[in-house]
Structure formats: C-alpha cells, structure tokens
Amino acid sequence: DAGVIQSPRHEVTEMGQEVTLRCKPISGHDYLFWYRQTMMRGLELLIYFNNNVPIDDSGMPEDRFSAKMPNASFSTLKIQPSEPRDSAVYFCASSLAGEHSYNEQFFGPGTRLTVL
C-alpha cells in the first residue's frame, strides 16, 4: 500500500485566501484524523471521522476551518479565509478499528502551510 497520501506537500498563500488540504487514507481504514502541529502547541487533533462521518470536531479552532470526507478514500481540510496564525504542518492519519479501537495510526507526510 502507498500509505497515507497528502497534497500538497507545501503551500504558501496570502492572508485571506482559501486553502484546501487533501488526504487519501490507507485503503480499508475506517478512521481518519486531521492534526495540526506547531512549535507552540505541539500536535493538536482537529477533527476525526469514522466511516466517513465526522465524530468530533471540537479541536477545529474556529469557523474558518471545515473538513469533509465525501467517501472512504478522500478527505479535505479547508481554511477560508486563511490567516498567518494558521501557518503549521497539517497531518492526516488513518487507522483501522480493532476490537477496542486501539490500533495505531498511520500518518501522511504532512502539508506545510505558510500564510503570509
């Protein structure tokens, strides 16, 4: 398997622009997670999906952030409008629920977002 695929790998945009990050999870995995990583705040869970349904979006910082998972093989995280403080590395991860949903996560390579 190719692993979790994220695009783009790097994104530089100007404040106020819309940014869309994309993720393709590992085939067959039923959980998908979006994380944000910054030096100040570490690794933060933004939202996660189970079988394409958003379960918990309490980590989404504000209404400017939205995420969708239209099918089992694709998810997007959108920021509109973007702000400089959104600059971070955004990771997508997927996992396969075991009997007690304890299985490890597989992370994508991340998207490094810079908002000028």
Place this chain on the structure above:
Amino acid sequence: AQKVTQAQTEISVVEKEDVTLDCVYETRDTTYYLFWYKQPPSGELVFLIRRNSFDEQNEISGRYSWNFQKSTSSFNFTITASQVVDSAVYFCALTASGGSYIPTFGRGTSLIVHP
C-alpha cells in the same frame, strides 16, 4: 481526562551512548493502550510500538526497548548504542475508552545524536 507527559523537551547525546526517553501517563480507565511514535526530520510520524494495560512485559526490538510500569504510570523508551539516524522527535501517546480511544499525545522529546 487523560494526559501524557514527556518532561524531557530535548536530549542531546553522542553516538553510541544509551538514552532513555520518559513518558508518564494519566488515565482513570483500567483498559488503555500506550504508543510510541518517531518523527524524523522528514516529518512523517512513524509508529514504533503499542502496549496494552494488561501486558507489563518489557519489550525489546533490536536497539530499542520499552519499560512499562503501571505502578508509576510510566512507559519509558530506551535506545541502546544510539546512532545519528535515531535523531528525531519521539512522541508517546495514550488511548483509552474514556477518551473514546482517540489518542492523547505528549509534547514529544527531541533527540539529537551527535557523531
């Protein structure tokens, strides 16, 4: 509530030294799972190990070993004879039913191995 504390922000060693990365966790659940992930400079987090709360056996994988002690709520990670390629940020994580099995990550420990 669950919490993972990695008190060591950064550790610097010289190649071939042994190094231990500490992880202390908090959870009220009796069934939980602990993980270690490695984030090399390339950026992608890589899974290293999973441990469940009912298995306190220590585990060794090559130069890596893990010491799980429920009595002190710790799950420490030791690298023996460190190498430059071990330089990375290491994250400890916890999942438990009380947290809907969604991982709680520590802040990570940056390990720098000098040649």
